[in-house]
Amino acid sequence: MSRATGALISLAALRHNLRQAHALAPHSRIMAMVKANAYGHGLAVAARALSAADAFGVASLEEALILRHAGLAHPIVLLEGVFSAAEIEEAAHNGCELVVHDERQLALLEASALEKSLNVWLKLDTGMHRLGFAPGEAHAVWERLNSARSVRTPLRLMTHLARADEPGNPHTRAQLQTFADVTRGWIAERSIANSAALLAWPESHADWVRPGILLYGVSPFPDHAGVEYDLKPVMTMRTVLIAVKTVARGDTVGYGGNWQAERDTRIGIAAIGYGDGYPRHAPNGTPVLVNGARVPLIGRVAMDMIAVDLHTQATARVGDEVVLWGPELPVEEIARAAGTIPYELLCGVTQRVKFGVVDEHQPERAAAQAPQQIK
Numbered sequence: 424m425s426r427a428t429g430a431l432i433s434l435a436a437l438r439h440n441l442r443q444a445h446a447l448a449p450h451s452r453i454m455a456m457v458k459a460n461a462y463g464h465g466l467a468v469a470a471r472a473l474s475a476a477d478a479f480g481v482a483s484l485e486e487a488l489i490l491r492h493a494g495l496a497h498p499i500v501l502l503e504g505v506f507s508a509a510e511i512e513e514a515a516h517n518g519c520e521l522v523v524h525d526e527r528q529l530a531l532l533e534a535s536a537l538e539k540s541l542n543v544w545l546k547l548d549t550g551m552h553r554l555g556f557a558p559g560e561a562h563a564v565w566e567r568l569n570s571a572r573s574v575r576t577p578l579r580l581m582t583h584l585a586r587a588d589e590p591g592n593p594h595t596r597a598q599l600q601t602f603a604d605v606t607r608g609w610i611a612e613r614s615i616a617n618s619a620a621l622l623a624w625p626e627s628h629a630d631w632v633r634p635g636i637l638l639y640g641v642s643p644f645p646d647h648a649g650v651e652y653d654l655k656p657v658m659t660m661r662t663v664l665i666a667v668k669t670v671a672r673g674d675t676v677g678y679g680g681n682w683q684a685e686r687d688t689r690i691g692i693a694a695i696g697y698g699d700g701y702p703r704h705a706p707n708g709t710p711v712l713v714n715g716a717r718v719p720l721i722g723r724v725a726m727d728m729i730a731v732d733l734h735t736q737a738t739a740r741v742g743d744e745v746v747l748w749g750p751e752l753p754v755e756e757i758a759r760a761a762g763t764i765p766y767e768l769l770c771g772v773t774q775r776v777k778f779g780v781v782d783e784h785q786p787e788r789a790a791a792q793a794p795q796q797i798k
């Protein structure tokens with residue numbers, strides 16, 4: 424037996440969420456966002472489960488190569504494009520598509536002489552003010568890309584929304600309008616929508632949608648949970664109790680003693696901490712499941728451990744199951760308690776956590792007890 428701290432990935436949930444994305448945007452193709460190690464879920468495993476997607480979106484060539492080595496032949500879009508001339512060759516060799524967002528990347532592409540041209544997404548900055556060409560530059564860039572011999576035509580067009588998670592926000596309307604105005608009459612496939620836009624802005628769906636967080640069963644909207652949109656949480660973060668004891672009234676628990684027992688209290692110590700990716704800023708009272716029942720976190724989160732108040736769980740024992748987030752305890756709720764967003768919690772699960780998969784053909788319990796290590 425070894426330390427039980429693990430993240431279980433439900434392949435059935437991934438497939439379900441992809442079907443949901445498709446049902447929401449039936450006329451669009453799906454570029455599944457698997458960047459950042461598939462939002463912390465394991466890049467190759469998640470992508471295989473999402474193989475019904477039309478393409479994958481990653482942040483680097485390294486991530487694309489992991490997908491290729493995993494045997495995935497889908498189009499892969501490098502969302503930040505390339506970082507050097509050498510990367511253009513390698514990206515082309517590996518069948519990647521490039522986003523072009525600035526003059527430097529444009530010049531690299533113009534200077535390259537690939538044997539076979541590649542697909543290029545021209546990224547426009549319509550109001551996010553992060554990456555992309557300004558509307559005033561767009562026409563000249565369009566012309567230059569269209570005559571670059573390494574670039575396959577027709578080009579593709581992309582923009583990213585800054586506030587799609589605020590339904591009805593005029594900033595999003597303005598971004599959509601700018602994109603439409605700038606690209607009017609251009610023959611090209613277009614992509615705008617992230618998860619929030621997929622759910623809240625049907626007019627943004629265009630030819631390709633780019634869901635990320637939604638595929639992992641999590642709501643892109645603050646104050647909502649994925650289940651409200653018929654999404655299924657993919658990751659269950661779990662561990663076990665490694666100590667159970669009674670502290671006397673007046674005793675404090677953990678570093679800094681920021682929780683004090685008001686009465687003699689049974690407490691449990693669970694093997695998970697910020698060294699595993701559990702948020703250090705989770706306050707007293709953050710919910711934790713012990714044997715499926717909610718109990719409050721008490722004391723400061725440490726590197727390897729947390730403490731929970733077990734006064735309602737008289738039968739809880741060492742070895743009993745502890746769930747930090749999952750289908751019965753939305754990661755959205757934990758993120759809110761800890762003052763962060765679920766994206767950060769999912770991406771922040773650390774390397775020492777044992778990843779396992781739950782397949783739809785296996786009963787979840789059995790798999791939870793013997794997680795199959797992800798390759």
Ligand SMILES: Cc1ncc(COP(=O)(O)O)c(C=O)c1O
Nearest residue numbers: 456583617618633634635636643
């Ligand atoms: C360019 C781009 N498109 C789509 C997404 C997916 O966003 P979400 O996970 O909110 O669906 C991201 C993620 O940050 C992104 O950077």
